[in-house]
Amino acid sequence: MTTPASRKLWLGYAVAMLWLYVLLWPLIGIKPGGLEFATSAAIWAKLAAISAILLVLWQLKQRGVFDFVSRPAEAVSKALGKATDRVPTRLWLVLAFACAVAFPLVTERYAHDVAISVLVYICLGLGLNVVVGMAGLLDLGYIAFYGVGAYTYALLSVHFGLSFWLCLPIAGAFSAVAGCIIGYPTLRMRGDYLAIVTLGFGEIVRIILNNWMSLTNGPNGILGIKPPGAYWWQDGKIEHIWLGSLEQFYYVILGLAVCTIVAVYRINHSRIGRAFEAVREDQTAAELMGVNTLGIKLLAYAMGAVFGGLAGAFFAARMRFVSPESFTFIESAMVLAMVVLGGMGSIPGVILGALALIALPEIFRGFELYRMFVFGGVMAMMMLFRPKGLWPAKRMGARSEERD
């Protein structure tokens, strides 16, 4: 390992580790009682050892030491890929759907709860995906629409006793209106300004929810929201039961998620979807080709908001309680992390991202504290090593070399 390249690599490693220690030690080691080195050195040694091992493995891989494993593995995965390609996509979809339907029958309460969260986040992720992935508008206040949807249903249910199913479209419509109100002044801005302005709007919505005591009951939230009902016609009058159990919630949100998936898929393949992509890739060119860019961006924004609002209404019904606590910036960042991790613009990617970010931490419960820490790091690293995400989106149509 004495090629100039590897020497440079290890020199870089040494400098980086020195740097890391200098940054780590003051945070941990300086106590009012005195200076301490043991704890920080222990953490540092672990990090250094892990990264050294990773570097060695990477170097060995570069030199082809693992070829005897990786070559056959690659061949197997290629063959598998070919075999799975032969199975029609529809069959996979039916299989996945059947598994999703059967899921509550073979699992217990805790798993239902996690599955419901995953599905809610899938809806949110897909909605944000329309804005960020398809239209390329970075929205950091997406959770505001989730909040609008949730509060719409909460207020209508508590004050007017309206049914969930009636409120669902109303929540979607309110969110769309909110999306237009927020989108209209902001969407003319340059992309990176848009990010910070949407962040500002997200915070404004949260602060309003927190302080408008007469309407939202402030930080105490709204209690006593009704779950969705199931209605039928019997003996000349309408009968109903409340869908209050976890399984029933699961099926409601599964239905909502499937509708969202189908809708987003259809949007992606429509003329509008193409227009989104055109705006994302090159706004000037899109405008020249006759795309109404402001209109299209507004549409993307409103559509994303609708999905957020629907998920929000469900969230309110599921929790039977809403408070501004649930709609913080961290939630927006989390949904964004899902989209980025899964692959911007990719529907299966977003589903994978939601699974990874919601279900995995449930498995590693002991590391709960480290969750956002790891997400942040992963998000930054993804951009370096795999900017297109775990399951990159398939490009629609052909296009010239892309510049950025």
Added chain:
Amino acid sequence: MEVFLQQLVNGITLGGVYALVALGYTMVYGIIQLINFAHGEIFAAGGYMGVILISWMVAQGYPPFVCLGVALVLAMGYCALLAMAVEKLVYKPLRSSSRLSVLLSALGMSIFLQNGLMLTQGVYDRAYPGEMVQGGFEIGGAMVSYMQIVIVGITVALLVGLNTLVFKTRIGKAMRATAQDKTMSALVGINASRIISLTFAIGAALACAAGIMVGMYYGSVRYDMGFVLGVKAFSAAVLGGIGNITGAMLGGLLIGMIEVFAAGYISSEYKDVFAFIILIGVLYFMPTGIMGENVDDTRV
């Protein structure tokens, strides 16, 4: 009138702090057109380094002003190193990729640093040693604490120092040249990488000083305090005209004043909203800001 004067004093104190943080945003944006989301976290890290160093030195029995001075210098150095590390690690390799990627990795870095602070320092407020600077005096009915004098003094010194650095020295000239045209400045022998790194370091050092002063002013620091303050400082940078150093100072002062007066005369619950509304209003009606400069039509 007394209330007005009092608000004015508070507004100047707060505005100076915003100006210091806004400078980091504006300098980085001016040179590589990136909203450095992690900047707010650097500010918070500065506040923590301040509390860590000052607590330690107070426990060793040094006099308060020595503690403050030494802590300020050391913490600024620390934050400069931190910002340079962040820049090297995630921004530099992405220099040629799309702006959306860089923005996302900046956001990821911000979450990473914020939670790193939480993990090492805990989720609760960490209090500054109380006996640092006490007392104050009265002018026309308004209370001015010595703490505020110290804060304004340090802020002014740092702002003057930065102005001298940027407009009077060779390094400053190189920075301005790089911000104007990277290729041309590289052709005349300016090492753009080094200048960008330096810009991050300077911005971080200023944010760090702001963090320490906010910590002293309010008495405590919290791991997530960089988020809202970061957005406000960015609003200040936009208000002044992004990329413009004098503009950022002016914008910071204005945002601080507006916030304090709005909290005093309109509503203190909604005080955080005003900065956002100004940000949106400025971007909509006057996207080049007050001093207007450095607005190119590049998009994410």
